[in-house]
Amino acid sequence: MxxxxxxxxxxxxxxxxxxxxxxxxxxxxxxxxxxxxxxxxxxxxxxxxxxxxxxxxxxxxxxxxxxxxxxxxxxxxxxxxxxxxxxxxxxxxxxxxxxxxxxxxxxxxxxxxxxxxxxxxxxxxxxxxxxxxxxxxxxxxxxxxxxxxxxxxxxTAYPSESVAVTDIKEWGIWTTTKINEFITENKVRVDEILVGKDVFYKILTDYNKSSDKVITATPKRVQTQDGDYELHLDVFGFNYVMIPDTTDTQGNAIDTANWFQLRNDAxxxxxxxxxxxxxxxxxxxxxxxxxxxxxxxxxxxxxxxxxxxxxxxxxxxxxxxxxxxxxxxx
The missing domain is CATH 3.15.30.10 (putative capsid protein of prophage domain like)
Structure with a gap:
C-alpha cells in the first residue's frame, strides 16, 4: 500500500x-x-x-x-x-x-x-x-x-584530544597542520571546520591583534538555503563556522564552547x-x-x-x- x-x-x-x-x-x-x-x-x-x-x-x-x-x-x-x-x-x-x-x-x-x-x-x-x-x-x-x-x-566515539591554547602560536599555521594531518590519516578531505563560541572569538581576537593585519576581520552572518543563519569567520584562508548553542533530547545543553572540530560530511x-x-x-x-x-x-x-x-x-x-x-x- x-x-x-x-x-x-x-x-x-x-x-x-x-x-x-x-x-x-x-x-x-x-x-x-x-x-x-x-x-x-x-x-x-x-x-x-x-x-x-x-x-x-x-x-x-x-x-x-x-x-x-x-x-x-x-x-x-x-x-x-x-x-x-x-x-x-x-x-x-x-x-x-x-x-x-x-x-x-x-x-x-x-x-x-x-x-x-x-x-x-x-x-x-x-x-x-x-x-x-x-x-x-x-x-x-x-x-x-x-x-x-x-x-x-x-x-563509536569520534576521536578527540585536548590541546592547550598556549601551544597554538598562530591559528592559521595550526589549522593548516591539523588539516594536513587529517587528510594524511583518513585519505579524505576536510569539508568543514566547526568551532565553539570561545574558540571562534579567540581566533577573531588573535587575528585582529596581529600587527601585520591591515584590515580587521569581522564575523559574517550567513543565510542558509532553508532561511536559517550561521556565523562564519573567514581568516587565514579558512572558513570557521560557529557551533550554535544547542540541547539534546532531554533538554541538557551540549557544551561545545572550546571545540575545534574538523569534519568530513560522510x-x-x-x-x-x-x-x-x-x-x-x-x-x-x-x-x-x-x-x-x-x-x-x-x-x-x-x-x-x-x-x-x-x-x-x-x-x-x-x-x-x-x-x-x-x-x-x-
Whole structure:
C-alpha cells in the first residue's frame, strides 16, 4: 500500500512551507547524501554498512562502528517514532460552508484547505524541533537519548584530544597542520571546520591583534538555503563556522564552547525506519522520511487529528573522519 493522493498533497504543502526552526545539524547530516530509508521498524546495521560501502562512505575492509543501547552492543536500531498531531473538529471551519471562500491577505482560499494548511504548518515546527535535537546529539557526541523511552543509543566515539591554547602560536599555521594531518590519516578531505563560541572569538581576537593585519576581520552572518543563519569567520584562508548553542533530547545543553572540530560530511548519514500508514482501515509500514495522515472523526465528539510521523535516526558510519580538539586555557 502506498501513500494516497491526499497524503502526497499534504507532503507537498509540508515541504513547500518555509522552515521556521533552527536546523544547523539536520541539514549537515543530510548534505550531499541520499537518506537510508526502510519499511521495517528496525534498521539493520549490516544493510547500512553495505549502503555505506556502495556510496563510498566506508571503504571495503573498514570496520563499521559499534553501536550500543544502554551499554549493550546491538546490531541494529529501532528508533522511536517522532509524532505530533493537531486535533480539529467541524467547528474549525471559520463558519463557512464547504466550498465557500475565505480571504487571507487579499487572496481567496477555500476554508477547508486553509484549515489543513494551518495544521500542517504547526507540524512543520514541532517535528523538525525533535529531529534537530536527535541530529545534534548524534552529530556532536555520537549518541542520542530517545525522548519517549529514555533509551540511549551510542555509536563509536569520534576521536578527540585536548590541546592547550598556549601551544597554538598562530591559528592559521595550526589549522593548516591539523588539516594536513587529517587528510594524511583518513585519505579524505576536510569539508568543514566547526568551532565553539570561545574558540571562534579567540581566533577573531588573535587575528585582529596581529600587527601585520591591515584590515580587521569581522564575523559574517550567513543565510542558509532553508532561511536559517550561521556565523562564519573567514581568516587565514579558512572558513570557521560557529557551533550554535544547542540541547539534546532531554533538554541538557551540549557544551561545545572550546571545540575545534574538523569534519568530513560522510561521517553521519540520515536514516529512517518505517512509519505506520493507515488507508481505508488497512495499516502498513511505509518507507518514508515522513508521513502525514488524518484519523477518522471520533463518533461522540467529532474530533479528528492530522498526524505527522517520522522514525528519524541518523547513523554514524565512519567516526574516524571527525576529529575534535578541545582547547583548554581559553
Amino acid at each position: 502506498a501513500l494516497n493522493a491526499q497524503q502526497i498533497a499534504w507532503l507537498g504543502i509540508y515541504n513547500d512551507l518555509p522552515m521556521t526552526v533552527t536546523t544547523f545539524f539536520l541539514r549537515r547530516i543530510a548534505r550531499g547524501k541520499i537518506p537510508y530509508v526502510v519499511n521495517t521498524k528496525s534498521i539493520d546495521y549490516e544493510e547500512v554498512k553495505k549502503h555505506a560501502i556502495k556510496a563510498k562512505i566506508l571503504k571495503r575492509g573498514e570496520k563499521f562502528p559499534t553501536s550500543r543501547l544502554n551499554g549493550s552492543v546491538i546490531k541494529g536500531v529501532t528508533p522511536e517514532v517522532i509524532k505530533d498531531s493537531i486535533p480539529f473538529t467541524p467547528y474549525d471551519a471559520l463558519n463557512r460552508l464547504p466550498g465557500q471562500e475565505v480571504y487571507i491577505n487579499g487572496k481567496k482560499v477555500d476554508h477547508k484547505k486553509y484549515e489543513e494548511d494551518k495544521r500542517i504548518a504547526s507540524l512543520k515546527v514541532s517535528v523538525p524541533v525533535v529531529q534537530e535535537e536527535i541530529a545534534a546529539g548524534v552529530f556532536l557526541e555520537g549518541k542520542y537519548v530517545s525522548p519517549d523511552t529514555g533509551n540511549e543509543v551510542t555509536y 561521517a553521519v548519514i540520515p536514516a529512517f525506519a518505517g512509519v505506520v500508514n493507515v488507508v481505508n482501515g488497512q495499516s502498513t509500514l511505509e518507507a518514508a522520511d515522513l508521513i502525514i495522515r488524518e484519523t477518522p472523526a471520533d463518533p461522540e465528539t467529532g474530533e479528528a487529528k492530522t498526524l505527522a510521523e517520522s522514525a528519524y535516526c541518523p547513523i554514524v558510519v565512519n567516526p574516524n573522519i571527525v576529529k575534535t580538539y578541545k582547547v583548554t586555557g581559553l
